[in-house]
Amino acid sequence: MQAGVAAVLAALALALHLVWVVPRTRRWRGGWVVLAQGLLAYSGVLAFGTSVGLLGVVAGSALLAGGAPIAMPVVVSAAAIEALRGGATADVTITCLLTGLVVYGLVRLADRVDDAAAARLPLTMAAAARERLRIAAELNRGLGDGLAVILRGGRRALRHPEEIGEVLDVARTSLNNARAAAVDLRSMSLAPEASAARALLDAAGVEVEVRTGHSEPLGPAGALLATVLREAVTDVVRVDSAKSCLIETSEDAGVVRLRVVNDGVRTAVQGEEGLARAAERVRQAGGTFTTGLGDDGRFLVEATADAGERAVGLPGQAAYRLSVTLLAAVLAGFSVKGLLLIPWGPLWPLALGGFVLASVLQLLWASKGWPKGWWLLLAVLSFAPVPLFGKAWLGLAGFLAGTLLVALPRRAAVPLVAATMAGVGAGAHLLGLGPAALVNYVISTLVTGLVVYGLVMLARLVRDLRAAGEELARAAAVQERLRAARDLHDLLGHSLAAILLKCELARRLAAVDAGRARAEIADVAAMAEQAAADLRAATGGEAELSLDGELRSAQSVLTAAGVDVETDARHTALDGPVSAVLSTVLREAVTNVLRHSAATRCVIVTEQDGDTVRLRVENDGRDPRAPRTAPGAGIGNLTTRLAALGGTLTASPSENHYRLEARIPR
Incomplete structure (x- = not known):
């Protein structure tokens, strides 16, 4: 009872x-x-x-x-x-102390696991918010001030059109700054360059395959390898005989590797043309750069770069310190309890050395890890001295059980732990211990093993969760940079290019037709206000774009540039995200017409086919004899924006025409 x-x-x-x-x-x-x-x-x-x-x-x-x-x-x-x-008072005191410390440590480590898991989302959101604020402060100091000068100067030039030249200089500087800022923001990731390369190769009729084997973010290595990829793909398009191209990235031991393979180059010398500058930059940065024809006759460009400080520095060190401290306390307490069972004599110093050696091995393993198979040494150390030291040594097998549970897969660890417990039981029987003592030692072996397993695995889990949280936060910061870069390029870049065009037109008209010059300057003021809204979008605000408004703006800007414009809008009312993305596509298309073509006519058509909206922009300014240029960020940005809403983008050059077509579900 x-x-x-x-x-x-x-x-x-x-x-x-x-x-x-x-x-x-x-x-x-x-x-x-x-x-x-x-x-x-x-x-x-x-x-x-x-x-x-x-x-x-x-x-x-x-x-x-x-x-x-x-x-x-x-x-x-x-x-x-x-x-x-x-x-035995000393034994009980040590047991109570160790039990209390283990109970405390396991609960605290479990709490750290919960806290680390719960902190990942707030940490990610906070990192994105910090990056957004940093970008906003940086851009507002430069571009924001420039737009304010343009707006003030535009209003002043309404009274004095001849002063528009001052605004023109500021607009040119602001446009260059916006493009440079977009490049800087994109440089931390190789992914946008791969998207742009795919789009350019698709447009050139080259079958392209992209295999991504590296992890983002990259930092300086991304900017370096993006340059190599841009130059390599430009060469593929320039040669204009490739049927297929492979773009592959991989990462191993902190080194990122980029491979670009195509079947359009006939000699190594031909393939190396135009790559000298990229090769020099890679080698100056301490990377490697190789080119050559493979056995299959395809031309290979391969570059490597050091990924730099990609790791998060094991932010869970506090959990590890707690785990190792508790494990050290358990080992010390066990050693003292074992030494209390050994009479003072010649064996006592030998036992002390054995306990110290076993404890040091365990602590080194828990803190730094050991090569595969090292646990065999601990297995020998756990059982070989039992005939010499008797029951004082039997408890050491519990630490072996914990090591097996942590170090080996479960299918191998469980049988080995069972064998360890059986070995302890056999040792207790051979030492002549009674049934109660035998069961106590066998169960203690399992309990000690589970304690060691819990301490180490909880600490590792905290470390991994915190590391994952840090990586998520860094990835969120990179995504915020890429988003800002897209908005700078697609939204603000267009607005500033249109302002620059209008300012140049107004300056030419100021001396011959002041009325028309004032009309163009009024457009400059309105566009400056739109550019300020675009800057707010680039720094984290919502882009306020409508497709109908962009159609009118496109017609005004292209007409001012001397391009005959035909628009045919056959779409019904669109929701905000769809309208904003198609407006961005239209802006990029118009910017490309102004910057990269000698078009005299441009056709802009919107239409609906069931639940799909289609925007088509076609111009006659493409010169088939002109050399291909390196892929820019625009096509890759638009592809990313459309893909987010389930849409697609195609760029189709033919003869002297160029067509850009976007499809997106309503």
Whole structure:
């Protein structure tokens, strides 16, 4: 009867400990748990003869509730009770201390796991917000001030058209700054350049395959390899005989590798033309650059660059320190308990050296890791000295069990742990220990193994979660940079290019037709206000774009440039995101007509086919004899924007015409 009551009291005391373990019960944690556990544990120990080791759980709760000042009296009382019973006071004291520390450590590590998992989303959002604010401050200092000057100068030039030249200079500088800022923001990632390369090769009729084997963000390595990719793809298009091209990236041991393979080059010398500048930049940065024809006759461009400080610096070091400290305490306590069982004599120093060696091996493994298969050394160390030191050495096998659980796959670890427990049982039997002692040593082996496993794996989990959170935060910052770069290029770049065109036209008209010059300057003021809105969008605001408004703007800008424009709008009302993306496509198309062609006529058509809206922009300014230029960011940006809404983009050069077509579901 007494044994049954003692078991119930112990079970209830242990069950109350779930309040510290289960995350949903956090709000109930407090001193009452220690009081309740203490009442149950002391009742069992004093009234029914339960093992004094149960008080170690109460000491652990006391550490969680208030720290050492509350826990130490529990440990002292356990030693006093054991002394009254005539037992081994030192052994009980060590056991209670270790139990309390392990209970405390496992709960705290579990809490860190929950905290690290919960912090990932806020950390990511905060990183994106910080990057957005940083970009906004940087752009507003330069481009924002420039737009303010353009707006003030445009209003002043309405009264004095001849002063528009000052605005023209500021507009030119602002446009250059916007393009440079977009390039800088894009330079941390290789992905946009790969998208632009794919679009350019598709437009040239080259079958392209992209295999991505690196992880973003890259930083300086991304900018360096993006230059190589741009030059290599430009050469593929320039030669104009390739049927297929492979773009492949990989990463190994902190080195990022880019390979571009095409079948359009007949000699190595021909393929190397135009790549000298890229090769020099890569080699100056400490990377490698090779070219040549492979056995299959295809031309290869391969470049490598150091990824730099890509790792997050193992931000979970606090968890590791706690884990290793607790493991060191457990090892030290076990060693002391073992040494207490060995009489003073010639074997005692030898046992001390063996315990120290085993403890050092365990701590080195937990903190730094060991080569595969090293646990065999610990297995020998756990069992070979048993005939010499007897039962004092049997407990060391528990640390071997923990090592096996952590270091090996479960299918291999579980049988080996079972074999370790069986080995401990066999050793206890050979040493002549009774059934109770044999069962105690076997169970202690499993418990110690689980404690070691819990300490190490929880610490690793905290580290991995925090590292994942840091990587997510860095990726969010990079995505914010890429978004800002797209908006700078697609939105603000167009507005500033249109302002520049209008300013040049107004300057020419100022001396011959002041009325028309003022009309163009009024457009400059309106476009400057639109550019300010575009800048707000680039720094995190929402782009306020409508397709109907952009159609009117496109007609005005192209007409001012002397291009005959034909528009045919056959779309119905569009929702905000679809209208904004198609407006961006139209802006980029118009910018390309102004910058990259000698068009005299441009056709802009919008139409609907069921649930799909199509925008087509076609001009007659493409010169088939002109050399191909390097892929810009625009096509890649537009492809990304459309893909986000399930749309597609095609660029189709034919004879002296160029057609850009976007399709997007409503």
